[in-house]
Amino acid sequence: MKNTRPPESQHDPLLDPIGVIGSGIAGLITTFILLQDGFQNVEVLTRESSVGGVWSEERIYPGLQLNSVHGEFRFSALPMRQPDEAANTGGRLSGEDVRNYLEEFAERFLKDKIRFETEVLNIRRGDHGKGWKVLVRDRRANTEKVSHYSRIVLCTGGCSRPHYPELAFTAKAAGFSGPVVHSMHFKSRIDDLLQCTVPVDTHPVQGAPIVVIGGGKSAQDSAAFLAREGRPVMMIFDTTDAILASTIPWPPYIRRSRFLSIMSPHKKLRTRLERFLHTTCLGAVIVYYFWKALEKYSFYVLGVPRDSPLRRTHSLFWNTRTNDEGVFRDGNFHALAISGKISLVAPARVAKFGDDGHSVVLEDGRVFPAAAVILATGYESTWRSIFDDVTREQIGLGRHPPDSQRYRWDYASLAHPPVLPGGEQWVASIYRGLVPAKNILNRDFAINGAVFSAHSAYVCEVSAHWISAYFRRDALRVPQSVGAALDAAEHDGAWVRRRYPYTLNWVDESQTSSVAFWTWPQLVDELLEDMGVRAMRSGGNWLTWPFKVVDLDEISSLKEERDAKRRGNDP
Incomplete structure (x- = not known):
């Protein structure tokens, strides 16, 4: 160039x-x-x-x-x-x-x-x-x-x-009686969702919950809002987002500096400090324990029990699905879930709607009643x-699969990646x-x-x-x-696959x-x-x-x- x-x-x-x-x-x-x-x-x-x-x-x-x-x-x-x-x-x-x-x-x-x-x-x-x-x-x-x-x-x-899974197109055929709403349209359908259930503290018999499918931020936000409104809510997910949290707000020289960026490898290491952290064995150990400590500290701050499904998160280091929760606040998603105001079912996936028109069926055969379903299932390319x-x-x-065989990054900090998931990567x-x-x-x-x-x-x-x-x-x-432009773009695509092995399975271009x-x-x-x-x-x-x-x-x-x-x- x-x-x-x-x-x-x-x-x-x-x-x-x-x-x-x-x-x-x-x-x-x-x-x-x-x-x-x-x-x-x-x-x-x-x-x-x-x-x-x-x-x-x-x-x-x-x-x-x-x-x-x-x-x-x-x-x-x-x-x-x-x-x-x-x-x-x-x-x-x-x-x-x-x-x-x-x-x-x-x-x-x-x-x-x-x-x-x-x-x-x-x-x-x-x-x-x-x-x-x-x-x-x-x-x-x-x-x-x-x-x-x-x-x-x-x-x-x-x-x-919005991305609609196949499940969304079977609701009518299955005779499901409640609203089926993508999280993108949550605001416009709030009244419908609130009207299909009654507050749990005003009725002696709790009715069927609103089922939220997914574990990402939109799923958490939807579930938290409904729980604060007193509605019964159940969230069904396989893995939820990684989290960052702290007892007090992090100072600007941590949160808004280059500190977190240099603790994460880039495709080109520009400084001696970055090269030390990501190409030497000692540096890689520091990087590994830093991110693991940050993960454990965040669970501690939010009070997430060791056996809670909320610990089924994506990796803070190897993935991009991270929620910055900041300081602990009463009424946020984690507080509501830990207190039982949001029911959690994980790891699990919804397979279909029940034949009775009022339930969802999981892949393992379990059946859960549902007054409504919120699909927090992500987005597809516009x-x-x-x-x-x-x-x-x-x-x-x-779109095409990444050509990761032509490029290598022998970073010590990337020496032990998670096993690549199945499915297509583009x-x-x-x-x-x-x-x-x-x-x-x-x-x-x-x-x-x-x-x-x-x-x-x-x-x-x-x-x-x-x-x-x-x-x-x-x-x-x-x-x-x-x-030359195609070669540079292929280089970037291969880097994404190396740095964030899971990302290309769920994001769109x-x-x-x-x-x-x-x-x-x-x-x-x-x-x-x-x-x-x-x-x-x-x-x-x-x-x-x-x-x-x-x-x-x-x-x-x-x-x-x-x-x-x-x-x-x-x-």
């Missing part, structure tokens, strides 16, 4: 129309950066009636709390005020906090740039292979039209299209529904998680929000700058051929085209270096740098630095 400036076209790309698909955090910050960078015709398309994506008004349910770096789910252009309940929650952000912030951001910076209730039905190449035709449906008028764009940024995320096979092939959005060839490798030379299509990290707001903002530089044809370190869960600071450094600007911005000396707080304000001047770079001056 060469750091060269492509020859400038006579046509001014800043005048071309750009379509941003999705109004979640990735769509909002991408649109903002494109406008700040001089693109004059940028439009956001969203099927929702408000901004936010998964944090939109339609999807924020009572009790939802952010599972991310505390108090840092924001962009550099707009500060975020402390949560209303900061003193009681250790600074945790609620769904309402995030929704209000994103709505304020859109109102202040993106007014009249968003087309609400506009559902994207299909995206395909324009005539003669130029630009893009986007078929949309106006949900209010129920009409369809084709919009034309020179460039597209896909920001649909990985939690926009890309498959809006691109036909021809377009997916043209762009390079297809990756998509997306360079840096931002551009389909096959389309990289066209500079007319990008993706934001498909990099899975523990600090999505920071990563999305830096990614938006990278995408804008890519569209502007700025000096940018990118592969100079499709073959529109959620995790690249995975840098704990190591998001290292990923950001790579993107900054691609743009030719300063990396490792949190600073510090040889002793203090792992504990320096990584803050959004570090990148508030990134546009000015890129402008200076474009003019040929050092930023």
